[in-house]
Each structure stands twice: as structure tokens, then as C-alpha cells.
Amino acid sequence: MLLAWLVSHQWQGFSRSDQALSDFEIFRAALLAMEKVSAERGPMNAALGEDVPMPAQRIAALRKAREESDASLRDLDAAIEASHCEECAALYVTATHAITTLAEARKHADDVLLVPRQTRSPELLDNAVNHMANVIPIIAGIADGTIGDIVSGDAAVLDVLQMARLAAALREHAGLLGSRFTGALASDRQLTEQEQQHIFNSEGRVEQLRTLLASHAGNHPTLAPEAVRRVGMVFGEAGLAYVTKVYRRAKRPMGAGITTGDFAAQYVPTMLPIVQLRDEILDHARARLHRNRDVTLTLLLGAFAIAFALLGTMIWLHSLFRRQILKPFFAATRSILAIANGNLSVRVPSPNNYRGEIRALLEAVHTLKRYSLDKQQLEQDRQRLIAQLTTMAETDALTQLLNRRALEARACDLCASPEADKPYVALVMFDIDHFKRINDTYGHIAGDRALEIVGAVCRDVLGTGDLAARFGGEEFAVVSLVSTPGEALRLAEQLKEKLREIRVTLESARPFGMTVSLGVAIGRREDVGQDLSALIRQADLMLYRAKRGGRNRIEGDWELMVG
Structure with missing residues (x-):
């Protein structure tokens, strides 16, 4: 369980960091789309200052800007589609809404461009600018919607994302500040009070964003310091100074005397350092997210390596168990069978290489072999030893029940008995629930006592002719001839309830109870014959189903007849 948790935890960490990279591409594409759509207002504003027919260079500049905006929105769609995030469906809907809103804004601007310059009212020009500006918050919502998922993959990248978002917002509001002059410059007139208020509000928002960006830059002095300096010099000093100059001139009754094209040509380049700062911040964030994903991948591979190492250790322990115990x-067992058949030349492994009960068993086999060689002189001893070994081979020492091999043999004999008058043979397999917890909580002596009680209950509940065995560990099996499947179920219920009522008492531990999970299989007696394996497999499957279903329950397929 701990190993599975370790691998699962590292896999989740890698998945989050990998998804954060995909979500970051959406975030980046959204900021780029914001900038391109915002930049599209520049040639649009310049075109709004021209009379019909529109000069070819203005048409070409506007067409190029629109193509770049469309390309950035296609890139945003592609990033959303490639991410496969949980919120991608909603983000895709938002992106589609942005495209639709942009198309409507362009149509509105095109309608204004068809109107002669002298008859373009301030309302028409302001509406054209505002329709384009309304697209930006929609795209910004996509970027904001991905920040949470990105941060879940790498929380340390939050400040960097916020700086990039502030830079993108500064570029948008700086562009919007310039667009506030479009109506007055395009009509070559004085700024209205409403336009002056809009410019004042935009300047305030720009200063607020510059202050926030400077604060974040101060907290991260090594993050794009040269780009931050260029923003302050080129935009903060030259760009805003030019805006102030034009503002003062545009307040005169005769207007500023500057075309929208000249204004865009002078002002728009001062915003380029903002875009460059944003790109440097985004590159830094992307590199950090890549490093974080590489780290989580390394941790995941390390977890797999640990898992394989532990698996190798388990295999080695299994091999050791097989070599020291099973083999x-x-x-x-083979030696005993050979000696019983009169083959006294059989090679018996030396007990000197083993310890404990295995050594004792091999020494007993050696003793048996010596007694067999001297059977003329030690016939009585040989017979007694054979009887003891037979008992050892068939009986579980702790519970005094049959072992698995003995159960299978006697069950086959029971099925083949001519005295048997019931048509079905039922096999009930059951496990003590959470037996390891009993050992860990009350000690192995308590666990052994619980096994002894299970053996006693089996002997008490079963009728004449029924068989009970300990299959190994805390697993037991009961074989009984029954007339109907219902009898098998009642037998299982009787065992379950009897064991549930028992309380295990020890001097060294507080009393405790136990429950069992039971699997029942039933087959026709003549079909079982001399092979109980199919019935065992079915009962074991039902036992597994009972444990998987919550334990302390009985499972069985009463319609199944095993042949």
C-alpha cells in the first residue's frame, strides 16, 4: 500500500506539472492574442483619421494587423485544444465568443470607415474604439482562468504569472489611452469633456499598473531588469510625455493639428518595451515550469526505481523462502513417498543446511530411512514413525484440522463413496478478516489462539462425514455433501454467526472478537470426481468477492454447477 501510494503521489505531481505546462501555453497564447488585438486598434485608429477613399497603405496596414490578430486567436484555439484540461470546453466557448465579438467590432469599424470623414460623429468614432476594446476583457478572462491550474503544478510561479499579466494589462491600457484621442484627432477638433475624462481615467489606470509592475519587479530584481528599465525610459518617460504633449494641444479650440496616423507612428513604438518585458517574463515562467516538470519526472522515475527495487527484494525473499522452506x-515429501514405496536409495537433503521445523522434518526423514533399512530389527519403531509422519502430513498442528492436501484427498473419497446419498458437494472457503491486525494488535499468541478457536468451532458445527481443513495462514475450507444449494448457504451462515459470537480471551490481552468472509461453491458429486481443483477455484473466487465486497459476508454462485 505504501509503495502504491508513493508511485501514485509522484505520478499525480508529474501530471499536475505537465498539465501546468499545457495550461501555461493557453495563458501565453491569450496574452499574445490580447496584444495583437490591442495592436490592431493602431492601424484602425489611423484609418479612422483618413477620408474616403482610404489610402492603400492604410488598408494594407489594417489588413496585416487583422491577419496577425486572427493568427494569434487561432494559436489560442490550438493551445486550448492541445491542453485537454477540465475547463478547456468552457475556455473554448470563451475563445469563440471573443472571435465573434471581434468580428462584430471590425464590421462596426468598417461601417464607420465608409462614412465621409467630415460626417463621422464623435459617437461613431468612440463606438468603433469601444467595440474593439470590449474584445480584450474576454480574452483576458481566458488567461485568468488558467492561472489557478498552472499554480497547482508549481506554486512558486504565481508571482511571475502576475507580472506577465500586469505587463499585458499595461500594454492594453496604454494602447487604450492612445485610442482615446482617435475621435478628436480624426475630426481635427478639440477634445470634448467626456474624452478628457476618459483620457484622465486611462492615465490613472496606466500609472496604477506601472506602480504594481514596479512593485513586483522590485520583489524580483533579477527578473528581466533591463527590460523593466526600458519600459520606464521608453514608455514611462518618452511615451507618456508625448501623450501629455498631444493632450495639451488637443485641448485647444483648433485641435491638436496631428493626424491619427502620425500619432500612432509616434506613440505605438514606445509601447514595444512593454511587449518585450512581457515576453521575457513569459520565457522565464516557461523555463521554470519545464524545470519543475523535469524534477517531478525525476521523482516519478525514482519512485518507480524504488518500486522495482522493492519488488526485486520481494522476489528474492520468495526465492529464499522457496529454497529454504518449500524445496x-x-x-x-518425495523422499517419504519413495521410502513408503520401498525405494530406499532415494536421496534425502541434508538437514545441516536448514534450521527449525524444516531441519526437524528432514532429520525425521533420515531417521525413517535408517529405520527402513533396519526394518527387520526395528519393525515396530518403523511402523510408529510412519504413523507419526502420516499424521504430520495430514493434520495442521495448531488447529488439529486437516491440511489442504489431506482435505482434497478425503473430499474426493467422500464424493466417490457408494454410501453417499446426497447429489451435491459444497465447498466453503473462509478467511479470518483482518487477521494481520489481530496479530499486530494482540500479539501472535492471540492470533494462534484465534486459529485454535476456529478449528474448534469447525469441529463443533460440522456434522458426521463433513470435512474441515486449514488451507494455510488464516484460510480454512469445509467440504460437505448437501441435498440443495440452500443447505450449503445455511452451513456457511452457521459458521459465520458462530465465529462472530466467539470472544477470544487471554491473560495478557483484552478480549476481542473476529469475523470471517466466506465463499461458497457447489457442484454435482459425480462431476467433481477425483479433482477438487475447479470447486476450489470457484470457492476462492467467491471468497475474493466477499472480501472485496466489504468482508464479514457470504458470497456464492448458487446457479453454478462445477463439472
Whole structure:
């Protein structure tokens, strides 16, 4: 469980960091689209200052700006489609709304451009600018909607994203500040009071954004310091100074005497350092997110390496168990069978290489072999030893129940018995629920006592002719001949309830109870014959289903007849 949690945790971390990169591409594409759509207002404003027919260079500049805006929006759509994020469907709808709103704004501007310059009212010009400006908040919403998912992949990148977002907002409001002059410059007239108020508000917003950006830059002095300096010099000093100059001239009754094209040519280049600062910040954020993903990938690979190392250790332990326990046990079994068949030349493994019960077993086999060689002199001892070994081979020492091998053999004999008068054979397999917890909580002595009680309950509940065995660990099996599947269910219920009522008491631990999960399989007696394996597989499957279903329950397929 701990190993699975480790791998799962690292996988989730890598998935979040990888998704953060995809979401960042949406964020970046949205900021670029904001800038391109905002920049489109420059040639549009210049065109609004021209009379019909429109000069070819103005038409070409506007067409190029629109193509760049469309390309940036297509890139935004592609980034959303490639991300596969949970919110991508909603973001795609928002992007589609932005495209639709932009198309409507362009149509409105084109309608104004068809009107002779002298008859273009301030309202028409302001509406054209405002329609284009309304597209930006829609696209900005897409960028803002991805920040949370990006930060979930790397929380440290939040300040960098906020700086990039502030730079993008500064570019938008700086452009919008310039667009506020379009009506007066295009009509070659004095600024209205409403236009002056709009310019005042835009200047205030620009100064607010510059202050916030400077504050973030102060907190990150190593992040694009040269680009921050250029923004202050080129836009903060030259660009805003030019805006102030034009503003003063535009307040005169005769107007500023500057065309929208000349204003755009002078003012728009001063905003370029803002875009360059944004791009440097975005490049820094992308590089950081890539590093973070590489780190999480390394951690994930490390988790897999640990998992494989532990798996290798488990395989090695299994091999050791097989070599030290199972192999000598099977060799001893084969030796016993060979000796029982009169083959006294069989090789018995040396007990000197083993310890504990395995060593004792092999020593017993060696003793049996010696007794067999001297059977003329030690016939009685040989018979007694054979009886002891037979008991050891068939009986579980702790519970005094049959072991699995003995159960299978006797069950087959029971099915083949001519005295059997019931048509079905039922196999009930059950496990003590959370047996490891019993051992860990109350000690192995308590666990052994619980196993002894299970053996006693089996002997008490079962009828004459029924068989019970300990399959190994906390797993037990009961075989009974029944007339109907219902009898098998009642037998399982009786075992379940009897064991649930038992309280295990020890001097060294507080009393505790236990529950069991049971799987029931039933087959026709004549179909089972000499092979109980199919019935065992079905009962084991039902037992697994009972444990998976919550434990302390009975599962069985009463319609299944195993053949």
C-alpha cells in the first residue's frame, strides 16, 4: 500500500506539472492574442483619421494587423485544444465568443470607415474604439482562468504569472489611452469633456499598473531588469510625455493639428518595451515550469526505481523462502513417498543446511530411512514413525484440522463413496478478516489462539462425514455433501454467526472478537470426481468477492454447477 501510494503521489505531481505546462501555453497564447488585438486598434485608429477613399497603405496596414490578430486567436484555439484540461470546453466557448465579438467590432469599424470623414460623429468614432476594446476583457478572462491550474503544478510561479499579466494589462491600457484621442484627432477638433475624462481615467489606470509592475519587479530584481528599465525610459518617460504633449494641444479650440496616423507612428513604438518585458517574463515562467516538470519526472522515475527495487527484494525473499522452506519440504515429501514405496536409495537433503521445523522434518526423514533399512530389527519403531509422519502430513498442528492436501484427498473419497446419498458437494472457503491486525494488535499468541478457536468451532458445527481443513495462514475450507444449494448457504451462515459470537480471551490481552468472509461453491458429486481443483477455484473466487465486497459476508454462485 505504501509503495502504491508513493508511485501514485509522484505520478499525480508529474501530471499536475505537465498539465501546468499545457495550461501555461493557453495563458501565453491569450496574452499574445490580447496584444495583437490591442495592436490592431493602431492601424484602425489611423484609418479612422483618413477620408474616403482610404489610402492603400492604410488598408494594407489594417489588413496585416487583422491577419496577425486572427493568427494569434487561432494559436489560442490550438493551445486550448492541445491542453485537454477540465475547463478547456468552457475556455473554448470563451475563445469563440471573443472571435465573434471581434468580428462584430471590425464590421462596426468598417461601417464607420465608409462614412465621409467630415460626417463621422464623435459617437461613431468612440463606438468603433469601444467595440474593439470590449474584445480584450474576454480574452483576458481566458488567461485568468488558467492561472489557478498552472499554480497547482508549481506554486512558486504565481508571482511571475502576475507580472506577465500586469505587463499585458499595461500594454492594453496604454494602447487604450492612445485610442482615446482617435475621435478628436480624426475630426481635427478639440477634445470634448467626456474624452478628457476618459483620457484622465486611462492615465490613472496606466500609472496604477506601472506602480504594481514596479512593485513586483522590485520583489524580483533579477527578473528581466533591463527590460523593466526600458519600459520606464521608453514608455514611462518618452511615451507618456508625448501623450501629455498631444493632450495639451488637443485641448485647444483648433485641435491638436496631428493626424491619427502620425500619432500612432509616434506613440505605438514606445509601447514595444512593454511587449518585450512581457515576453521575457513569459520565457522565464516557461523555463521554470519545464524545470519543475523535469524534477517531478525525476521523482516519478525514482519512485518507480524504488518500486522495482522493492519488488526485486520481494522476489528474492520468495526465492529464499522457496529454497529454504518449500524445496526441502517437497523433497522431504518425495523422499517419504519413495521410502513408503520401498525405494530406499532415494536421496534425502541434508538437514545441516536448514534450521527449525524444516531441519526437524528432514532429520525425521533420515531417521525413517535408517529405520527402513533396519526394518527387520526395528519393525515396530518403523511402523510408529510412519504413523507419526502420516499424521504430520495430514493434520495442521495448531488447529488439529486437516491440511489442504489431506482435505482434497478425503473430499474426493467422500464424493466417490457408494454410501453417499446426497447429489451435491459444497465447498466453503473462509478467511479470518483482518487477521494481520489481530496479530499486530494482540500479539501472535492471540492470533494462534484465534486459529485454535476456529478449528474448534469447525469441529463443533460440522456434522458426521463433513470435512474441515486449514488451507494455510488464516484460510480454512469445509467440504460437505448437501441435498440443495440452500443447505450449503445455511452451513456457511452457521459458521459465520458462530465465529462472530466467539470472544477470544487471554491473560495478557483484552478480549476481542473476529469475523470471517466466506465463499461458497457447489457442484454435482459425480462431476467433481477425483479433482477438487475447479470447486476450489470457484470457492476462492467467491471468497475474493466477499472480501472485496466489504468482508464479514457470504458470497456464492448458487446457479453454478462445477463439472
